Amino acid sequence: MQLTKPAKFGTYSQDDVVFLLKDLSDVNLEDSTANRERRIQSGGHYSESLPIEYQPPKEYVALFWETLQQFKQKTALCIGIVSERIFQLKGRNTVLVSLARAGTPAGILIKRYLQMQYGVSLPHYSVSIIRDRGIDENAIQYILQQYSEENIQFVDGWTGKGAISLELTKACHQYEQKYGVRLDDRLAVIADPGYCTTLFGTREDFLIPSACLNSTVSGLISRTVLNERYIGKDDFHGAKFYKELIKDDVSNKFIQLIANEFPGIANEAKKTAARMNQQVIETGFLGIKDIQRIQADFSIENINYIKPGVGETTRVLLRRIPWKILMRDASSPFVQHILMLAEEKGVEVVEYPELNYLCCGIIKSLKEQNK
Template sequence: MKTLPIVGSYQREDCQFLLELVEAKYLSIEEKEKAIQSGTVHYSDVLNKEAAPSEDYQALFYQFVEDYKYKFSKHVMELASTLDKNRRGDITLLSLARAGTPIGVLLKRALEEHYNRKVQHFSVSIIRDRGLDLNALDYLVEDLNVNQESIAFIDGWTAKGVITRELYQSINTYNAENNTRIPNELYVISDCGGWADYSATAEDYPIPSSMLNSTVSGLISRSIWQPRESNKFHGCSKYKELSEVDCSNWFVDQISSLFPYVKIKEVGEIFQPTSQQLRSSQQSSMKRFIDDIMCRYGISDVNHIKPGVAEATRVMLRRVPELLIIRSMKSEKVQHLITLAKEKNVNISVETSLLFEACALIKQLKK
């Protein structure tokens, strides 16, 4: 493997990205959406140039960090406690770029500082319809010779389970083809759809790092697909021009500073995987919700429905939204979404019986 890890704006000891800096093809958000929906490109073939958040939105991010940092740090520590019990010896965290990246940084700190564990953290690309970057796994297994059973996959949240299923399929195939023993378990902060193996909560709440793009993820772009036969990691860009508004290190410092003070559940309550009965119930509720939205709004592509605060935020930031659906205009959990909707002139619908705090619908553009 000729490709080597890169470092974003984090310290090298916090995170190494198993990605390759490449010359990206940039389109505007609208151009990208049209190209994706027309089928001329896959979403992982192009990027839109990220802009700095507005002053109002950045201020709201800081407020959300203040409001939710204790809850979030508690959830990180609970996941760290679970990993401490589930892994013997050294631990290798593989966060799914980019939503999982800040979580991986925080878990590494928690495990090292409060559980006295030796931890490596790498962030890897996973792409819907194209799977996990298997060249990144080759690098870990063949070049670094990591203990395969030490690996744990980390993400911020899961809802419909699309990326979770991609992960399972990629790892199961890789293990079968290479006679490896990499666990396919997924650890997340919030799992409101019943797909993760381990989660700190099922609550749909605004994980602060979900509110920003690269400026809370080491200034690294979304990943760009590169084929397996290239023997290269998936690609990315680094948004150096956003360094003045980069919150990546500030954010993880804010959260990790609270680790000594949070009170977590008893380990026995959390280190068992989510029961299959509960997961099945959550998955059934999610399916009914998606089917209802597709029927009521005439949506034919399930990928155009993004349930939950975090997923809705991603739509508002980097896709072309058609509609934002929320439970209440007064809920503190969705004020940043309301701000984004107003900035982008997106209609808001209030449905008090909504299964989640929020759901965003991607606009169907004319081909």
């Protein structure tokens, strides 16, 4: 079967990543946060439209650069560790398949690290996975026309409560039942604060700087879209290229700043990875216990309104309608951008010391507007 060709869009080099996505740049998919939230909470799916890309104020962008300088070495070390672990487990035939869009910078950095350290240029694709709708099977079939299934390594940026890890496992099982092909559903991430995977650089809930911004740190690519008005049965899932934001794009600068740190962390990364690969690592999905307690404490009807961890809390503030932010430790350097956004948007920050995560974002239920 002849499948759609990859979209040549975004600001990353094709040497860094190939997007298995359909270019929907000319389609008007954006809607206001309030309208989207209303539709999502009335049974519509978040993947059918896009939020208007939030462009943060100058102070927030300045904070991004500050945190990037502060945590670039730590981020590089965690990328080095997960890269070494992947390489020790799967070797030179690995095919990196990052989950668009937060996984894309992580996949590029893993590819860059292994290129520096071992002189290999691993293939790297970015594909769409959507909660409750699964992975883009056309994209997987495209990859399997060229590579063997046992070499595929799925990559994302971080875990929250584990919805995408569970979605990936479910999608891989369904793919095997349909096509008789077994895919490795173990997700590689930079940080796994939710204990959702066994393949990670750290389990600390720390700020991965790329979580701070939207498309301007992800190659100017939108979130992925699955709307049958625009996506046919043989198409890849879709996305937009925000050309109009090109002057604000820092995607390649971010990659380069982290990659510059790789030589200094490589020895430590290799040793730590070898030690971790010898250990029996459990998952446990510890975050679910946090979620259940929060759901009870705050009478939240839908578990999907609760978004734990630094990365997910940032996303709630950037593109949903936040109700409250729960904070284990407001003095942590990893949450200063969250406090700034919460203040800008008038969102209450509640001290909640018994979290496993550093913080948690709660989406406002529009049925309870008057609460």
